[in-house]
Amino acid sequence: MKRIVIPMAIAGLLFAAVPHGAQAAEKKIDWKPCAQGQGVDPRQECASVKVPLDHDNPHGEQITLAVSRIATASPGRRRGVLLLIPGGPGGSSINKPSAHVKRLPKEVSEQYDLVGFDPRGVGGSSPVSCDMDPADLSPSLMKGWPGKDGDITGNVAWARRAAQACADNGGDVLRGMSTRTEARDIDSLRAALGERKLSYWGVSYGTYVGAVYATMFPQRTDRVVLDSNDDPDHRRVARGWLENYGVAVEDRFPEFAAWAAARADTYGLGDTSEAVRKTFLGLAERLDEHPLPWPGSNPPELNGNVLRETMLNALYSDTTFPALAGLMKAGLGKSPLPEPQQVPEAALQNTLAVVMGTICNDVEWPRSVSWHQSRVLKNRAEYPLTAGMPVAMSPCSFWPAPEEPAVRVTSHGPSNILLINNLRDPSTPYSGALEMRRALGDRAVMVAVDSGGHGAYLANGNACGDRTVSRFLADGSRPRHDTVCR
Structure with a gap:
């Protein structure tokens, strides 16, 4: 069972103002072979780049960003760099060059050096941790799922503990994190790569990073692909992204329900989509009241929120539908519980710290407990699949x-x-x-893909969408108008 951790501008500074970040290619990267591991292409090279801890003090303390690349095999056709901006916050693209070089069409991969990186605080880039108690690293706690009947008492207590731990243990790197800072880091990376302009492919949270970079440094952008787009509302930022889970899960769940109904003989969850939905909601409520022991899991039980968290993550791709259906079958007592799969504690500590450091430093969040409680009760009534989590306290x-x-x-x-x-x-x-499309106006064209799942290009989309993006990266051509790929 795959578990994904979250994933996932009252007035922005005008891009015409004196920008932060490097202005010219003044650095040189010392590329060396990467440590070989599972899935690492032997062509992938690795290096480190120094960037200011505080971009307002460019000659002060420096931190390290881990960077990787696979250089084009056709230097004569090289257009420049295609930077792979990861999702998250907390995601890494350090091994994405190895993954994507096998999947990108030749007309794209021959024109670009594929470059990945760990954003500041992540993995090999001056990593951060809030040193939380291991018991507080349960994904269902970290996502803020409310308790039984929508009570947020436990959610609020966890949020207080997490904020205090980050204040005590996060350090200067965490305190300086934000999407604005990541955009400045990317511009320093651009200069270190010796590039006047960057092409990039941002996915999920990486779309907001990419849009912020294009706003702060518009003339340093070449061909920009933003895939699986966050609403860029500068008044809410990640608070809005979390709230969007309510409608997003309702958009997607029917596809899982139809898939499970077609396999009623295997899983026994119902023979119609409506029956599968009813089974899920009823099982989650039952597990709220009577969790099943699940040794080795965190928490060591299958409760309603663990099931809901599994559901949310399983909807990211059709390939994870069997994991959710299998867990539901086990929860109904029709099969044994699967072997729990845990993310290493160090990775959870790192991800939690980066997520909190970024989303909390981007924008101020409402502080009233009673306001959050009333919002949770209303939200869970409107979107029962997500049970109030999208508006819980952070x-x-x-x-x-x-x-x-x-x-x-x-x-x-x-x-x-x-x-x-x-x-x-x-x-x-x-x-x-669509809100990202409206914000970018005439700078952008939208390709909507008639598909389900998170991540469209070369992932969960369709051949029409893939062709459209590949053509844009290869020769710069886009549809004249917003379009839908059926």
Whole structure:
């Protein structure tokens, strides 16, 4: 069973103001072979790049970013760099060059050096941790799922503990994190790579990073692909992304339900989509009241929120439908519980710290417990599958106010952005992607893909969407108008 951790600008500074970040190619990267591991292509090279801890003090303390690349095999056709901006916050693209070089069409891979990186605080880039108690690293706690009947008492207590642990143990790197800072880091990386302009492919949270970079440094962008788009509302930022889970899961769950109904003889969850939905909701409520022991899991039980968290993650791809159906079957007592699969504690500590550092430093969050409680009760009635989680209380409500406003994504800059989004994405719904389209205005064209799952290009989309993005990266051509790939 795969578990995914979250994943996942009152007034933005005008891009015409003096920008942060490197202005010219003044650095040189010392590329060396990467440590060989599972899935690492022997052509992939690795290096480190120094960037300022504080971009307002560019000659002060420096931190390290881990970077990787696979250089084009056809230098004579090279256009530049295609930077792979990961999702998250907390995601890494350090091994994405190895993954994507096998999947990108030749007309794309021959034109670009594929470059991945660990954003600051992640993995090999000056990693951070809040040193939380291991018991507090349960994914269902970290996502903020409310308790039985929507009570947020436990959610609030966890949020307070997490905020305090990050304040005590996070350090200067965590305190300086934000999407604005990641965009400045990317511009320093651009200079270190010796590139006047960057092409990039941002996925999920990486779409907001990419849109912020295109707003702060518009003339340093070449061909930009934003895949599975976050709503860039600068007043809410990640608070809005979490809230979007409610509608996004409702968009996507019917596809799982239809899949499970077609396999009623295997899983016994119901022979219609409506019956499967009823089974899921009833089982989650039953497990709220009577959890099943599940030794080796965190928590060591299958409760309603563990089932809901599994459901949310399983909707990211059709390939994970069997894991959810199998867990539901076990929860109904029709089969043994599967062997629990745990993410290593160090990875959970790192991810939690990066998530909190980024989303809490981007924008101030509401602080009233009673306000959150009333919102949870209303939200769970409207979106029962997610049971109020999208509006539960976050550690950000107990966080110091951000030092800078969130960036307001705008339409000012070259028209060189292609957006792609599945119509039934469980994390970044099409309705939110349309807000990114509106913010970017004439800079962008939208390709909507009639598919389900999170991640469209070369992932859970379709051949039409893949062709459209590949053509744009290869020769710069885009559809003249927003389009739908059926």
